[in-house]
Amino acid sequence: MTAAASPEISAKLEAILTGIKETAALPLSQARTLPREAYTDEDYFAFERENIFKKDWMCLAHVSQLKTPGSYIALDLFDEPLLVIRDREGAIRVLSRVCAHRAMDIMPDDPAFPREGETRLLVCPYHKWVYELDGTLRGCTQMHNAEGFDKADWKLAEFHSEVWNGFVFVNFDGNAKPLSEQYADFDRVIAPWNAADMEVAIELEWDCDFNWKVMVENWMESYHHIGTHATTLNVSMPGELTWSEPEHPYFVHAHLPYTEKLRGELRASRAGGPKVPGFEWIEGLSEDQAFEWGLFTGFPCFMFLTTHDRALWYRLLPVAADRCLLLTTTLVSKKAKEAPGYAEALVSETDMLNTFHSEDMVMNAAVQRGLKSSKVVRGRLSHLEEPVWLIQRYLAARAEGRYPEKANRAPYHGPKAMQAAE
Ligand code: FES
Ligand SMILES: [Fe+2]
Structure with a gap:
């Protein structure tokens, strides 16, 4: 443990790491939140800095x-x-x-x-x-x-x-396995978006007074659509439809399908009917790929999202246990930038990104305040929060200097789980 500076810090860190490992070892059906010190303790943050951020790709x-x-x-x-x-x-x-x-x-x-x-x-x-x-x-x-x-x-x-899919990553200690290996499966899933050829069209900066994991968990779980985004995202992507791919050592992949109503509107729009707001579509996507948000976190904190007409990328720079800097971006294809109506779409979609992310920012800051309280309890997780549990398992594995194992099973929930059970 490189962060330990004194026997007291050592003992405290050991207790936090044990708490994380015990939590992550629970099956999803018994999953609960991490000890609050994982989000508030500066010595644990220093441990993460040395053992996660500097050893993995940022x-x-x-x-x-x-x-x-x-x-x-x-x-x-x-x-x-x-x-x-x-x-x-x-x-x-x-x-x-x-x-x-x-x-x-x-x-x-x-x-x-x-x-x-x-x-x-x-x-x-x-x-x-x-x-x-x-x-x-x-x-x-x-x-x-x-x-x-x-x-x-x-x-x-x-x-x-390393440049992977057009994204520039740094590995401080120089010993991480190449991203072309770590993210090889990730690469296959997002290949149709051709992210290396996309362009950052919107950038918004946020100074966040919460722990980096509060952001990544919020990014990956869509259970909160029912509350945080009740009148925005939940209308087209209800949280209860979300499901996660089986565990992968280097990233989490969740699906957030569109409602049948929105699918119908998009099909009609493509066929020349009333236009659904947004950018020119990404070419070559199947309906399965196009009619959902594909949510990803490349460990530790590369947040990426695919849709039928864009990708979102959030750049997260952890600063302290209770602070991180965030750049939220939207990427579009070169073709979309040249399409008629691009300038108008840029204005409305900037507003959209700002609106729904502002909704998240309020929640995240309030979660951090709760985590600092002496009254915080170790809450239970919904099956819709499977990504939160997968992130816990990554943290626990990294605390032991390893990565999670690739799971060879059907998804626990969602349409493929049902097919597997039939
Ligand atoms: S030139 Fe002297 S410090 Fe850079
Ligand atoms: Fe959100």
Whole structure:
């Protein structure tokens, strides 16, 4: 356990980890919520940082946000000032912004250094060392008397990164298995959306005063549609229809089918009838793929969602036990961007994303306040909250340095479970 700093912290962490493992070991029919310390304790968050976030893959950007050489996004994660940048050869890299001279963050927190943009070179403002877009040192003045100094030895450090389906991920410790392996099954399911060729069309930023797991659980379970989204999402996707795929070591996949009414409206719209609001459809989807929301979390916190006309991606950056930064995005096909009516659709769909996510934000913040209370109880879970249970099982497995086992069974609930039982 790398986070243990003292015998007291060690004992406390052991108790939290034991609580998580015992909870995750319950069958779904007996599932309950985790001990509240899993959401509130800073020492447990430090454990997650070292043993989950730094060892697994964290998604930072989509290639459509970095179209040209020199385009970059600067962000900070776990005390690492990062620069996601496309270099002159077109490769996307995750560089450290820490100058090799006197450790300065080359993009200080100042309006003169925007968090995203396009640049020809990377210049440290302190003593003007100049780096190429791939982090190599191009020039530095007044260093000719420094004995044995060779520019080739000094560069911006680079983190281990991978582009998967157009999404840029970083793995801090450099030892994670490639995403092409971890997410291979995930890849097959979302292939028809061709996410690498989609474009981020809407981005909304949220500073969240709740634990990252409160967000991921809220993202993955649709039981809450009946309450949180009673007049919005629940109308077209009632929570009671949601069901989850069997356990996978590296991701959770749940289905949220559309109502028959909406399916009928979409079929009619495609056939030239009254238009259902939204973007140009994704081409080549089966009705099963098109007529539901496909909900995914690539562990630990890559939130992705597929629909008949778009994908949603939520970038989540955990900051502390009770804080995370969130970027909610909508991705559309290039064809959709060129279709007539795109500008109007963008306005209405931005409003839609804002509305339903605002509904979630109120709930999530209130859940965190509840979790801080001395009166919080270990609640029981509905079968509709199977993803919450699967996330618990991932956390328990990672606490032991492993991943969940791939389950070889039919889904517990939903249409395929019924077929299997027949
Ligand atoms: S700290 Fe960057 S040039 Fe000196
Ligand atoms: Fe929600």
